[in-house]
Amino acid sequence: MTDLFKSRLQRHLREMAKYLRLVFNDFFVFALMFLLGGLGYGYSNVLKQLKMGLWWAPVIVVLVLLVTLQVGRFATLIEDADRVFLLPKERAMHAYLVAARRYSQGLAQTTQVIVVFLLAPFLRVALGWSVPQIVGLLVAQVILKDTLLRLDLASAYQVTGQRRMNEWPIKWGLGLVALAIGVWLTPYAAIVLAVLADGAVAVWLQRHWQQQQIRWREQIKIEDNRMLGIYRFFDLFTEVPMVEGTIKRRHYLDWLFKSIKPTHRQTYTYLFSRGMVRGTDFSGLVVRLTVIGMLLLYFVRGEWLPVLLAALFIYLIGFQLLPFFQQYDDVVFTHIYPIAPELRLKSFEHLVTLILGVAALLMWIIIVVANLSVTTAGIALVVELIEVWYLARVYTPRRLARAMKNKA
Amino acid sequence: MALEVSHVVGGYSQIPVLKDISFDVRDGELVGLIGLNGAGKSTTINHVIGLLTPHKGTITLNGVTIDQDSQAYKQQIAYIPETPVLYQELTLREHLEMTMMAYDLDQEQAWKTAHELLKIFRLDNKLDWFPANFSKGMKQKVMIVCAFLTQAKLYIIDEPFLGLDPLAVNDLLNLIEQRKKTGASILMSTHVLDTAQRYCDRFVLLHDGQVKTEGTLSELQAALPEAGESLNDIYLSMTKVDRA
Known part of the structure; x- marks a missing residue:
């Protein structure tokens, strides 16, 4: 079983490495270095001005450590099929879970150490702590994290009814009590408390796991959510196939569809409009690009620069919308409905015109407000109109018609 | 003659799955398309x-x-797929x-027909549900309702009996009967042979991309006299010939 975890871990790490390479591209690393440099400089400036005896200093320390304590989840790498294939191996799964916890320690404890390390100058300056005291706090923090991960492991088993040992009041409460004692009394007391808690959970687990079943469905869900969180993060930088858009009913936007009459010609307008509004993939993209464009345009002044910027954003939105045309290709009815392909294309053109039109209008308003210049407003209006017309009515249908022909 | 398939060679790629297939479905007729997994029914x-x-x-x-x-x-x-597919949004x-x-x-x-169908399949209080909230059987019922909403001349139903509750199977068979009376034809693929035997007018037995035999049950019995009485026996003997 430990071997199974090892082979899964290897696969997992390879996958993560693949994405991390994409996330930490040159541009991002550059930006990150600037950000870290700036933050470090700011922190050192704050430290210089600090005096001892501030009432809020220990509160900050407790809060920071408490939040840090929750960072680093129990990564089991359990998969959906496991509840079928590994069910007969339930007892042997304990070794797997222990291996998983050992792996989870790595990232979790590194985070704890880094944060305490970063807090060390603050502890020295604001609380006047000695080095042994700080080291004591670090030890307490690490043991506390160990306890929390052990609670996660224990909660993989069905204990008493629906109650779980790693519910958030327990995790936060234990951390709060131990850290408060550590900061206001003495860190050594926190170590004692953490060791007691950790030991208690360990003894309990040792006694009980053999009689308990694993909460398969819950563990699978937890792991899925954990991975989804990671993929969502990667999705900000690059395309991740595992992140599927979710669907929201969005009742409050139903008025948008009122003008779409239920006629044969409008069939795809009916589908596309609802898909666009209720799906989060494409609508999110459009909204994000429009908002970023508007923000940038508010701060950019000049005669031609805003016009170029707006044109760029409209192009980006229009270009990103193209794949939406194929969104329903894997629903068989898209091919079976007795609807001429031209009508589908027309509906899509219509939708693109509308979306680009609204985005262009919003950006144009910002240009007008930010620049208060008749010339810029005029040029922007003309350029945007031509661009929207060209993208929606000429470029999009030409591209999609070619794509359709290639497929057939 | 509603549907006429004549000498079709075809498949997903250049390698043909169907090797010269011919059969027909006449007006007001329910034809069962029978064959093993991979025989070429879905193709x-x-x-x-x-x-x-x-x-x-x-x-x-x-x-x-x-x-x-x-x-x-x-x-x-009108088509009812084996695995229900719906627009998620x-x-x-x-x-x-x-x-x-x-x-x-x-x-x-159409809405009048729809409400009748929804009532039959007990979906009339779920009009505002999203597909994500439906069970597999419910999704299949949605497919049936959508298909029977159209006044199609030919209904194509891919394995309808798996996943539906017995009541729904019965209701579906009634609907098929009703549409047949109005002259519509139905082509249905299935593995549930005893139901097929009772309801289908004719059968097309596919094996390895070819039509092995075709006809009514009595025609099949006459063609394979040693095979046995039921469709099940005939079907089994047909596959055995190939295995030997």
């Missing part, structure tokens, strides 16, 4: 609904091929409305 259906283009041969539906007039061809077909009500729009049905008349 045949995909050719008939126009998802695949035959390498050779023709498929004619009331005198129209898909190449002559794809709209007129598709207008006559549309509610049940919107699926029905979309079907009406796609087939250009009269809204008022």
Whole structure:
């Protein structure tokens, strides 16, 4: 079983490495270095001005450590099929879970150490702590994290009814009590408390796991959510196939569809409009690009620069919308409905015109407000109109018609 | 003659799965398409609904091929897939409305039919649900309702009996019976042989991409006298011939 975890871990790490390479591209690393440099400089400036005896200093320390304590989840790498294939191996799964916890320690404890390390100058300056005291706090923090991960492991088993040992009041409460004692009394007391808690959970687990079943469905869900969180993060930088858009009913936007009459010609307008509004993939993209464009345009002044910027954003939105045309290709009815392909294309053109039109209008308003210049407003209006017309009515249908022909 | 499949050679790639297939479905007739997994049932259906283009041969539906007039061809077909597929962003009500729009049905008349169908399949209180909230059987019922909403000339039903509760199976068979009386034809693939034996007018037995035999139950019995009485026996003997 430990071997199974090892082979899964290897696969997992390879996958993560693949994405991390994409996330930490040159541009991002550059930006990150600037950000870290700036933050470090700011922190050192704050430290210089600090005096001892501030009432809020220990509160900050407790809060920071408490939040840090929750960072680093129990990564089991359990998969959906496991509840079928590994069910007969339930007892042997304990070794797997222990291996998983050992792996989870790595990232979790590194985070704890880094944060305490970063807090060390603050502890020295604001609380006047000695080095042994700080080291004591670090030890307490690490043991506390160990306890929390052990609670996660224990909660993989069905204990008493629906109650779980790693519910958030327990995790936060234990951390709060131990850290408060550590900061206001003495860190050594926190170590004692953490060791007691950790030991208690360990003894309990040792006694009980053999009689308990694993909460398969819950563990699978937890792991899925954990991975989804990671993929969502990667999705900000690059395309991740595992992140599927979710669907929201969005009742409050139903008025948008009122003008779409239920006629044969409008069939795809009916589908596309609802898909666009209720799906989060494409609508999110459009909204994000429009908002970023508007923000940038508010701060950019000049005669031609805003016009170029707006044109760029409209192009980006229009270009990103193209794949939406194929969104329903894997629903068989898209091919079976007795609807001429031209009508589908027309509906899509219509939708693109509308979306680009609204985005262009919003950006144009910002240009007008930010620049208060008749010339810029005029040029922007003309350029945007031509661009929207060209993208929606000429470029999009030409591209999609070619794509359709290639497929057939 | 509603559907006429003649000398069709076809498949997903250049390698043909169907090797010269011919059969027909007449007006007001329920024809069962029977065969093992991988015999070519789904491939045949995909050719008939126009998802695949035959390498050779023709498929004619009331005198129209898909190449002559794809709209007129598709207008006559309603399809119920084996695995239900729905538009994730549309509610049940919107699926029905979309079907009406796609087939250009009269809204008022169609909604009347829709409400009757929804009642039969106990979906009438779920009009505002999203597909994600439906169980597999419910999704299948949605497919049935959408298909029978259209006044199609040919219904193509891919393995309808698995996943439906017994009540729904019965209701579906009644619906099929009802539509047959109005002259509609049905092509249905299935593995549930005893139900097929009771309800189908004729059978097309596919094996390894070829039509092994075709005809009514008595014709099949006459063709394979040593095989046995039931469709099940005939079917088993047919596959045994190949295995030996």
